[in-house]
Amino acid sequence: MNKLLLSAVAALALASGPVLAQPTDILNASYDIARELFEAENAAYAATGATVTINQSHAGSSAQARAVLEGLQADVVTFNQVTDVQKLVEGGYVSEDWTSDFPNNAAPFYSFPSFLVRSGNPKAIKDWGDLAAEGVQVIFPNPKTSGNGRYTYLAARAWATEAYAGDEAKIEEFLTKLFANVPVFETGGRAATTAFTERQLGDVLVTFEAETLAVVKQLGADKYEAVVPSVSFLSEFPVAVVDKVVDARGSRDLAKAYLDFLFTPEGQEVAAANFHRPQDATVAAAHAATFPEIRLVTVEDAFGGWDKVAADHFADGGLLDKVFVNQ
Amino acid sequence: MAQHRSKHLLPGFGLSMGISLFYLTLIILLPLAAMLLKVAGMGFPEFWRIVSSNRALAAYRVTFSSAFIATIINGVVGLLLAWVLTRYRFPGRRILDALVDLPFALPTAVAGLVLVTLFADTGWYGQFLEPNGIKVNYTQLGIIAAMTFTSIPFVVRAVQPVLEEVDVDFESVATTLGASRWQVFTRIIWPTILPAFIGGCVLSFARSLGEFGAVVFIAGNLPGLTEIVSLLIFIRLEEYNYEGAAALAFVLLVVAFLTLIATNLLAAWQVRYVERQT
Amino acid sequence: MSLSAQRSIGANVLIGLSFVFVALALVVPLALIFSFALREGLGAYFDAILKPDTLHAIFLTVITAVIVVPINMVVGAALAWLVTRFKFRGQQLLVAIIELPAAVSPIVAGIVYLFLYGNQGLLGPLLQSIGLQIMFTPLAIVLVSLFVTAPYVARELVPLMRQQGTDDEEAALSLGANGWQMFLRVTLPNIRWGLVYGAVLTNARVMGEFGAVSVVSGSIRGQTNTLPLQINLLFNDFNIAGSFAAASTLALIAVITLVLKSMLESWERR
Incomplete structure (x- = not known):
């Protein structure tokens, strides 16, 4: 019994204590719907001969940022929104110039908020305007905890800005109606998906195109249809090395090499196969059939950059709080 | 403290006090x-x-x-089960007795997973309920089902020992003196088990208030309709709204503390009650 | 008392009702777990259980229980000894504090630990400066498990020891036994079934804890996922069969717990 206890304590110490020797594993803290994507990316990375073990943790992107700030020992973060990495910069966990560490502002792939409806599209949902109609139930995750949910807010606002020619009163009226149509705000993107698929809540799920295509593939085209709106919001998924953690663990090279892989043609191919739109033009061309044309507005064009979005929209008492009546 | 110790023959006051205070401080109070x-x-x-x-x-x-x-349901059912288990001998009694504790042994997340599957529209129960317009999953009924399941044992286990103590001879004397069964129950048995019954109900209620694992699976978690306090705390935490989480957690903590004081008072009442009866 | 000889119709109705309730509320749910876990055959079942992440979750859950149960047995015995053998100021308060973890929502349990050991918590920055990480490690899981099961052993022992009184122990002392001899030879044999009973309940709760653990675990696959978290994770991965396979291991432990408990009770009566 004593021996057993001792080995148990030893195992615990091993698992929790600081690792002094050269680490052989790194932790990737990631967003909720990227479960299958990174399982595939990690397998492909191992196939290139890399011996490092990649551990995975998935939850809402912002919840993950909070966890890292509270001490989650993530070597790399693969979030779905720049503002979440920015929180780590403010906390001193990630260097100021993280966007220049990797190509394309450190975003290996992108997606955008899109729609998933039940087979036959019974409520005839085609575009953002239909989501605010009376009697339509919309599911998307909580914008306070999920980058996915915040992108939905931004995309809806971008559409409304065009549709109502910038009339702020009308934009807010539309957004208020849209938010009032949401019966439940799950904390992560995947939880929102299961609410829509397993719990059969809502008429339309708004989530990343990547998730809508994956659901159609996994649960059947006879049950669900992906609908692409007329316009959406470019959602680039940023990656960063968590300096504070890799410096303490001595895992910087491992972390950097892993993130580099995501930008290689192999890494891009895996992303595309998992319905994340690749940045690599050749890989994108090869998968053109999967990804329909869509007009995407950028954060710079529509809102003047992420800093301005964070200050005007997502800060406490900001524009998001004005329409997020359900809190 | 020294004068207290000298009153006792038994050793170990310092050691047990030391261990207890150290542990309570480190694990609970801090x-x-x-x-x-x-x-x-x-x-x-x-x-x-x-x-x-x-x-x-x-x-x-x-x-x-x-x-x-949930507590009312468990009060009625708990009383029934306690009565049957103590008053009758029948085949399968031991199994019935053992099964009552299942909700204590079964993890709440598993309970939630099972309930949500049972009551799904194609589930073992849901297929009979849904056509009749009874929707359990993701409604308040689901929350009640989860809370009822996880706190079944409390009333049974509180009432059972007291019911075993009630003197059966006393009852038969009362019966021979012409008291009806109902009179025996309301005049003799019910007053005796009342404190234990209320105590069991209070514990059951407290457990239901705090239940999380089972409820989140089956509740729709719709703000204002099927969102329980524990879940709201969890959401506030994920939102990085620590003030919100702490304030609501404090409310639950105060309620828990009040419940404990109520149970302790009830226990004291019960002791006096039993002494008065005998 | 010839209760079983001539049962009235009313009694039979009550017994029948009890069986119906227990069958619908307890037996059917239990059966459903195994039925769903085995629906795709034994091969698929073992594939699901033997997946590295699930295996690790089982390992972590067992390790946690192996650490938490003995600690809470020792502390529970000490607490029960203190509360039943001595009278001191603050006794009631002590009892109330030890009971608190069982009365409060497990989410609250998780949160208080986050506020203590998180990097923005009370002690987090201090611990961080000496390189000790508690949040999101197995150590945090052990700590919250200690918290939520703190009262279980004492709760079983206190009524038992109060009822037994101190006569045996005082006799042992007057015959010349020292404190430890008295405890090992007299007290421990008297309370052993209560102690084991408390341990069995502690074990069941530790293995099944979900809310508190989900706050402090960080949900790292194959590292800080306990079995209940793994069940939730598999469910959200659309892997319903895998989720039930994992659940069935916990249900099996629950059944073993019930059998053990029932055996202990009959030994106790003898």
Whole structure:
């Protein structure tokens, strides 16, 4: 019994204590719907001969940022929104110039908020305007905890800005109606998906195109249809090395090499196969059939950059709080 | 403390006090203090704004009303089971007795997973209920079902030992003296088991208020309709709204503490009660 | 008392009702777990259980229980000894504090630990400066498990020891036994079934804890996922069969717990 206890304590110490020797594993803290994507990316990375073990943790992107700030020992973060990495910069966990560490502002792939409806599209949902109609139930995750949910807010606002020619009163009226149509705000993107698929809540799920295509593939085209709106919001998924953690663990090279892989043609191919739109033009061309044309507005064009979005929209008492009546 | 110790022959006061205080401080009091500091740091107006917000009020209403109904169900069923288990000998009694504790042994997350599957529209129960317009999953009924399941044993286990102590001879004497069965029950048995029954109900209610694992699976988690307090705390935490989480957690903590005081008072009452009876 | 000889119709109705309730509320749910876990055959079942992440979750859950149960047995015995053998100021308060973890929502349990050991918590920055990480490690899971099961052993022992009184122990002392001899030879044999009973309940709760653990675990696959978290994770991965397979291991432990408990009770009576 004593021996057993001792080995148990030893195992615990091993698992929790600081690792002094050269680490052989790194932790990737990631967003909720990227479960299958990174399982595939990690397998492909191992196939290139890399011996490092990649551990995975998935939850809402912002919840993950909070966890890292509270001490989650993530070597790399693969979030779905720049503002979440920015929180780590403010906390001193990630260097100021993280966007220049990797190509394309450190975003290996992108997606955008899109729609998933039940087979036959019974409520005839085609575009953002239909989501605010009376009697339509919309599911998307909580914008306070999920980058996915915040992108939905931004995309809806971008559409409304065009549709109502910038009339702020009308934009807010539309957004208020849209938010009032949401019966439940799950904390992560995947939880929102299961609410829509397993719990059969809502008429339309708004989530990343990547998730809508994956659901159609996994649960059947006879049950669900992906609908692409007329316009959406470019959602680039940023990656960063968590300096504070890799410096303490001595895992910087491992972390950097892993993130580099995501930008290689192999890494891009895996992303595309998992319905994340690749940045690599050749890989994108090869998968053109999967990804329909869509007009995407950028954060710079529509809102003047992420800093301005964070200050005007997502800060406490900001524009998001004005329409997020359900809190 | 020295004068207390000298009153006792038995050793180990220092050691057991040392272990207890060390453990209580490290494992229970220190973490609680961290939360109380958080609450104390926010100021009363802010605290009040959070705990009296519409969404919080709705969450209290859902949580308390569901726990109340679950407790009533478990009160009735618990009394029935305790009675049957102590008063009758029949085949399968031992198994019945053992099964009552299942909700204590089965993890709440598993309970939630099972209930949500049972009551799904194609589930073993749901297929009969849904056509009749009874929807359990993702409604308040689901919350009540989860709370009822997880607190089945409390009333049974509180009443059972007391019921075993009630003198059967006393009852038969009463019966021979012409008392009806109902009179025997209301005049003799019910007063004796009442404190234990209430105690069991209080524990059952407290457990239901705090239940999380089973409820989140089956509740729709819709703010204002099927969102329980524990879940609201969890959401506030994920939102990085620590003040909100701490304030609501403090409310639950106070309710838990009041429940404990109530149970202890009941226990004391029960002791006096039994002494008076004998 | 010839209760079983001539049962009235009313009694039979009550017994029948009890069986119906227990069958619908307890037996059917239990059966459903195994039925769903085995629906795709034994091969698929073992594939699901033997997946590295699930295996690790089982390992972590067992390790946690192996650490928490003995600690809470020792502390529970000490607490029960203190409360039943001595009278001191603050006794009631002590009892109330030890009971608190069982009365409060497990989410609250998780939160108080986050506020203490998180990097923005009370002690987090201090611990961080000496390189000790508690949040999101197995150590945090052990700590919250200690918290939520703190009262279980004492709760079983206190009524038992109060009822037994101190006569045996005082006799042992007057015959010249020292404190430890008295405890090992007299007290321990008297309370052993209660102690084991408390341990069995502690074990069941530790293995099944979900709310508190989900706050402090960080949900790292194959590292800080306990079995209940793994069940939730598999469910959200659309892997319903895998989720039930994992659940069935916990249900099996629950059944073993019930059998053990029932055996202990009959030994106790003898």
